[in-house]
Amino acid sequence: MGIRSYFYKDIAVDLGTANTLIIQDDKIVVDEPSIIAVDKSSNKMIAVGKVAMQMHEKTHDTIKTIRPLKDGVIADYHAAELMIQGMIKMLHKKKFNFFTPFFNKIIICIPSGTTDVEKRAVRDSAAHTGGKEVYMIYEPIAAAIGIGINIADPIGCMIVDIGGGTTEIAIISLAGIACDQSIKIAGHAFNKDILDYMRKQHSLLIGERTAEQIKITVGAVWTDLKNPPADYSVHGKDLMTGIPKTVTVNYREITASLEESAVKIDNAVLKALEMVPPELASDIYKNGIHLTGGGALLRGLNKRLHSLTNLPVHIAEDPLQAVVRGTGIALKNIEAYRSVLMS
Template sequence: MGFRSYFYRDIAVDLGTANTLIIQNDKIVVDEPSIIAIDRNTSKMIAVGKVAMQMHEKTHDTIKTIRPLKDGVIADYHAAELMIQGMIKMLHKKKICFFTPFFNTIIICIPSGTTDVEKRAVRDSAAHTGAKEVYMIYEPIAAAIGIGVNIADPVGCMVVDIGGGTTEIAIISLAGIACNQSIKVAGNAFNMDILDHMRKQHNLLIGERTAEQIKLTIGAVWTDLNDPPPDYAVYGKDLLTGIPKIISVSYRAIATALEESISKIDNAVLKALEMAPPELASDIYKNGIHLVGGGALLRGLDKRLHSITNLPVHIAEDPLQAVVRGTGIALKNKEIYRSVLMG
């Protein structure tokens, strides 16, 4: 390993509302929840990622947990900087070195509906790590690259990326987004739907972490699954008595709870298809819709979209990592993907 490759490193970052992933040399080196814990008195960061998530909703007066991103963009600039720095320190700990490495290039993916102000916030946060070059790439384009699509081809490719804060729907052709829809309905909204369902239907108060676990374990959007998961035991607090209790919940109940949010995604997919030029529409009819992001793991989502659009629906082999892998490929081949990188 030469001097430059040892001290100057390039990384690709999927700065997500729910999770942040960092890839380096084709390997995912950081995969952590996008959350930090800080000391209220000193404003210093106590923990980041999984350790901070374990503290979430269990803190006392001197500790506060913060999710720096909301709806796919930075909501708390200072907390975002602390989180990015904390994630990068994790990267350093994985290497045995006597000097802190410098970053030559960082590529960060962003939602396609990001405003100029929001782009500047992302760019500045990354620049404060000391990187010489900071680029951004739209999430649907990164996802398409990550699932093996040649985005430069004159062939339409439709990507539906359901993340933590936003759902990105884009039709890509000739290394650009021909038409897209970006809605602020995604994984976090699903958690709130589940939380509300438990409160209204069972008088049970649960936390965000429990709602997330329910979604991961029995989350579904189709009420007639061929291989249904067993009912899930949910622990919470009875709203009437204030005493902890347990109830059993089925995947069908969760599908009902998520109906309103999933319907918004259905409508956004249909709207994107309506906007597509005829020639691109014919490509999509042949190639289908590609699902990526954590929301792609909801049981029955592919069947639901197929029933609505009558198009083939493909779930990415590893939907959670498709975006960061695509960002990593763009990082490795900067000259090839120069047209889709924003400085």
């Protein structure tokens, strides 16, 4: 291996609202929550990723946790830079020991509804980590590449990518997005729905992490499940007495709590389908809808969308990693995918 190829590495980044993943040399080398902890007095980062998440909602007066991304885009520019730098340092420790590599190319994925100002913020944050060339790719296109679709074919495919901050719905053909919808209803909105439900129905105050765990354990958007999850015990604080207590919930309760947000995703899918040209509609009728992102794991979502559209609905084999794997493939074959990359 030449010295240049050793020190000048290329990376692909899925900078998500909930999690950030980095691929290098076809391997996922970083998979961490998109959060940092900082010292309030010095504003210096003291933890990033999983370690910072362990501190979340448990901090005292001298420490605060920050999620730099909101609704799929950078909300706190300084914190985003610190987070990306911190995660790249993890990569350095794993692969380079005492040496800090440079990056020839960085490809980072962004929501399809990103504005020019938001694109510039992403580009600048990535460039400040040492990237010589920074490219961006839209998340639905990266997801399609990641699940094995040849996006250059003149065949329409429909991607519904439900992440932490946004749901991206796109009809892709000839290496472009023919029509799309991007809504700010996704994993974090579901967490908030659960948090609000527990407060209103059970007078139980819970935190964001507990709401996330409820969603993972018993979350569903369809009441007629063949293999329903077992009831789940939720620990929180009684709003009336302030004393810790436990409440048991079942998946049907959580389905009801998520209904309003699920309907918004339904409507966005229908709106995207209404925009589809007739010939592409024929392709989608044959090929169906492909679900990616963490939201694809919500129990019954495929049945719900099939009932709504009468189309086949396919859940990606590894929906959480579809976007970053597609970004990694684009990085490896950059000339072949140059038409879908933005600089």
